[in-house]
Amino acid sequence: MKTAIWSFALAVTAVISMPAMAQDDGYEFDGSQVGTRFVQEPESVDARTGRWLQKRIANCMFNRDEERMRELLINSDFYSIDFDTLSAEPNEFFEDFEVSHCMSRVMRGRYRELEIRYQYSTIRNLLAEEAYLIDYDGPPQIDEDTARDVGGRFAGRRVHPQVSTMASLADCLVYEAPQQTHDLLEARPGTDAENEMVAALGPIIVGCANTREPELTIPTSLIRQMAADGLWSRSHYGSTPVAAESDK
Numbered sequence: 001m002k003t004a005i006w007s008f009a010l011a012v013t014a015v016i017s018m019p020a021m022a023q024d025d026g027y028e029f030d031g032s033q034v035g036t037r038f039v040q041e042p043e044s045v046d047a048r049t050g051r052w053l054q055k056r057i058a059n060c061m062f063n064r065d066e067e068r069m070r071e072l073l074i075n076s077d078f079y080s081i082d083f084d085t086l087s088a089e090p091n092e093f094f095e096d097f098e099v100s101h102c103m104s105r106v107m108r109g110r111y112r113e114l115e116i117r118y119q120y121s122t123i124r125n126l127l128a129e130e131a132y133l134i135d136y137d138g139p140p141q142i143d144e145d146t147a148r149d150v151g152g153r154f155a156g157r158r159v160h161p162q163v164s165t166m167a168s169l170a171d172c173l174v175y176e177a178p179q180q181t182h183d184l185l186e187a188r189p190g191t192d193a194e195n196e197m198v199a200a201l202g203p204i205i206v207g208c209a210n211t212r213e214p215e216l217t218i219p220t221s222l223i224r225q226m227a228a229d230g231l232w233s234r235s236h237y238g239s240t241p242v243a244a245e246s247d248k
Helices: 045-064 066-074 090-096 099-107 120-135 161-176 178-186 192-209 220-236
Strands: 003-009 014-018 037-040 111-119 215-218
Touching: 037 192, 045 066, 045 099, 045 120, 045 220, 066 120, 066 220, 090 099, 111 120, 120 178, 120 220, 161 178, 161 192, 161 220, 178 192, 178 220, 192 215, 192 220, 215 220
Parallel strands: 014 111, 037 215
Antiparallel strands: 003 111
């Protein structure tokens, strides 16, 4: 995966530096659950601030060109963006998709310099969160006739096993806890409300992961991305009705 580096000069003196996100580092969920314990990974103040800034930048991108951002979501998965289908060049992504403009807008009057490093897949999942929240005020309706895995995700395409594994995990998370995953995305990054939802979802994630590991520690940012991917995919591909559409 290519890694994006944003760097932009602004007006004041503070500097925020955000490390590379870890979703491509190889989280593997397999085997059978044997008393696995979920542990929340500690997060620094800078990391929490960085995630909030990332969300605001993604919101700006989506609002500036909603049609194109929805096209990007359709032509991507949890780990990658199909730039060929989008007729876009990866090395021109930050200008073509308004990233630089939105960085400037979000940071104006607050910081002299911003540097954020992460994969394009992180941007994709941030946009999935914004698309879902703009479209829906409530979680998907899950009943006994609802399939756990979302049909239509890959339209019969063969994908890398890691992609299908993460899709299955995200689908399971939403299937088992639709309200909590929705509430997680409604919570501002870095807040107590977000931490409470992560703690509530921990046992669900362990069950969905079905892992042999005695302890499962996943960054809050990755859990939020799983929720965003699962909720957006289930709502977009129409495997279930949704509770309420937004008037936004």
